[in-house]
Ligand SMILES: CCCCCCCCCCCCCCCC(=O)OC/C=C(C)/C=C/C=C(C)/C=C/C1=C(C)CCCC1(C)C
């Protein structure tokens with residue numbers, strides 16, 4: 001599952017360049033045969049504006065949110081994109097005029113692009129993901145601001161108006177009835193630091209906005225009094241929430257002062273705890289109740305959970321880990337990503353290394369004597385051992401490991417197998433942080449499949465189930481690929497999820513930048 005390609009021509013630099021939005025959809029050229037069940041839209045978010053006037057943004061996550069849409073109807077495909085008209089975007093466009101003024105000497109990535117809320121400035125630049133709440137769709141980042149969209153920007157919503165939270169992740173779990181669960185930092189407001197799980201109910205019979213009925217269902221305590229960890233996603237089984245508290249910490253003082261110091265960047269708010277390792281917490285879902293088991297493991301970075309499920313008194317937690325305590329975002333400066341290939345490789349040599357891992361958490365950890373492995377699931381080498389101090393030490397099973405070859409931005413057949421003992425995971429392959437292939441992993445046998453083409457840069461692979469299918473991998477993978485040297489450089493690629501063979505592609509004669517996350521809207 002490692003990359004077959006080197007990228008000496010540096011074509012990947014183009015996916016970190018500014019593009020313009022469109023005024024109307026572009027028709028795409030289709031090759032192959034689009035499956036008849038693909039009738040809907042592929043929606044994706046990412047950065048689209050990487051500078052303001054002559055002043056550049058510096059970090060991958062600073063670019064202004066651009067929403068992409070491929071529409072599928074009767075085998076015909078169109079492509080459309082629009083910047084989300086957030087306050088951050090409007091201010092960037094205003095600054096664009098200002099930067100031509102000689103009085104404007106120093107551009108501040110962070111301070112200038114954050115909007116005020118209750119005395120603290122927080123960004124609404126929703127470049128990370130899009131997901132449904134009730135009958136609406138929201139473009140999101142990781143702060144308290146989410147933006148209602150239908151490609152056009154509809155309205156900005158502040159989650160602080162409804163729940164005690166300082167941000168929510170871009171990775172909620174959504175149940176079959178539309179109930180949304182999410183997690184976010186809760187920085188005090190009279191209480192200790194914590195992480196709150198919130199629940200947004202599904203579409204309401206009385207047509208009211210479900211967001212108004214959002215509730216905190218359970219709270220995880222913070223390992224450190226003044227330094228919460230950065231949280232990007234969480235796990236959810238039938239009956240439990242799983243929260244991995246990594247050593248990447250938000251330094252609160254720096255966080256609060258960052259807004260008032262010119263030249264400060266949100267990357268300055270993070271620091272790594274080199275000693276604490278990783279704490280894994282669980283909580284019961286119905287009713288919400290924190291369970292004070294002290295699961296501990298070695299330091300790791302974590303952005304994306306793959307899947308979590310219960311099996312015979314255990315919780316199985318599969319995730320895309322990054323070894324060690326260093327923050328991977330420190331390697332995602334645009335200067336690093338736009339560097340020449342040899343330098344890109346050199347940077348990735350010293351960065352944390354990726355690994356797909358399985359952890360198993362015993363739900364009854366006190367039944368065995370100290371020092372014995374508590375995990376008795378027959379299909380995994382994972383261990384959990386009670387120690388004298390009452391902590392339970394976890395050792396993972398490695399499901400996939402390739403130095404500097406990440407299996408990241410993972411997806412599963414969420415509809416059929418989320419929260420279940422599943423077999424297949426799909427992901428974007430990162431070659432020294434450059435996205436250059438689509439991967440599939442059988443988490444039981446560790447068998448792998450790859451789709452890859454020279455000088456082509458795909459994005460997160462979304463799984464869409466064949467409605468007539470029975471197997472977990474009866475369906476297609478949809479991804480947006482950018483091939484900068486091609487005549488039609490952007491295309492939506494549809495792969496057979498069984499073996500990652502190509503079914504169809506819909507190409508447009510326009511360049512596109514990188515996208516992070518998105519969804520298929522039937
Ligand atoms: C698609 C390919 C990209 C190419 C390179 C990728 C390399 C990736 C390597 C690891 C995986 C990383 C996954 C990251 C995925 C993602 O989508 O990240 C986007 C995250 C963003 C934009 C985060 C923004 C966070 C903000 C604004 C946080 C604000 C906050 C604080 C700084 C402290 C207090 C809380 C609050 C307000 C949330």
Ligand SMILES: [Fe+2]
Pocket residue numbers: 170171232303304517
């Ligand atoms: Fe993410």
